[in-house]
Amino acid sequence: MFRAVNQSGPGKVDGGLSFLCWPPRCLICAAPGAPGRDLCPDCHAALPWLHHPCPRCALPQPRAQFCPACRQSDGGALTRIHAGFEYAFPLDQLLPRLKFHGDLTVARVLAHCLAERFAALPRPQALVPVPLHRRRLRWRGYDQALELARPLARRLGVPLRDDLLVRRHATAAQTSLNAAARQRNLHAAFGVRSGVALPTRVTLFDDVMTTGATLQAAARALRAAGVAVVEAWVCARVA
Ligand SMILES: [Zn+2]
Ligand SMILES: [Zn+2]
Known part of the structure; x- marks a missing residue:
């Protein structure tokens, strides 16, 4: 026994x-x-499940259609983004509970919901959580994107690759910055770890997407290193 x-x-x-x-x-x-x-x-x-996301950037829409921004641009380094939820009640309380109070029950429950939501999507070759800078990781003790991505990857049988991407700079908190300042703040913020074999297709994962500047910066680093297609899955999309 x-x-x-x-x-x-x-x-x-x-x-x-x-x-x-x-x-x-x-x-x-x-x-x-x-x-x-x-x-x-x-x-x-x-739960605020996303019913009519923009097919490219997952911005909530009143019906199935591209959002105004995606009708005019090609989406940059990211091919497309899938989100489970709109960032609204109770996600706006649950995700801070995970991020600032280390409530791992939140990660387990939301990962279960996301696995249901993403079950019909093509399985990524690699699920890559957007990393924290090591200084912030040391201060906080855990990485909320990784804590969500780990049970999600396990439930869907997808390889979790938290070894591919590194955060080079401890960037200022994005929430206090406007769109142009967010781009400057994130310039060269990410790099691909040298010596790792890269899949041709990568799906980034993050807990919350606001403007998408962080995901775009991470996607640009992967594309520059030779990854052919970068998509993203996020838990909650800010409208
Ligand atoms: Zn209940
Ligand atoms: Zn869009």
């Missing part, structure tokens, strides 16, 4: 035991969760 437990690995043992000891509880309303998920069916249905 002990050997069987050891063989299943520490992650599986923890997950299995916590499921047996702790019945799932909704992380939004505290009602009993759906089987195997810390989210109740009502709160799951009420």
Whole structure:
């Protein structure tokens, strides 16, 4: 018996035991969760799922159509972006809980939702979380994009590659900057780690997309290093 437990690995043992000891509880309303998920069916249905995203940049639209900006441009270094949710209640409270308070239940629950949402999409050759600069990673102790991408990649059976991309500069917080300043702030912010073999197609992953400047900067670094097609998956898209 002990050997069987050891063989299943520490992650599986923890997950299995916590499921047996702790019945799932909704992380939004505290009602009993759906089987195997810390989210109740009502709160799951009420999440701000994106219904009519722009097919290129995922900006919420009133109906299925390209947004005004994408009708006039080719989308830059990113071929297309898929988002699970609009950045609205309760995502605007859940994602800060993950980002600033290390609530990993949020990452697990949202990754489960994103896996459902993205299940019909072509599987990426590599899912690459947008990295934090190592100084910010040391200060915070974890990387919220990676914490979401890891269970998402596992659920979909997609290779997670958090070894490809590095953040060279600790950029100023993007939220305080206008669009032009965001571009300057991010110039050469990312690089591809030398000596790694690159897939031809890469899907970037980030927790929140606002203007897309961060994703574009990361995509430009990958394209410059020889990646042919870069797409992006994001958890929540700011309208
Ligand atoms: Zn609930
Ligand atoms: Zn668009």
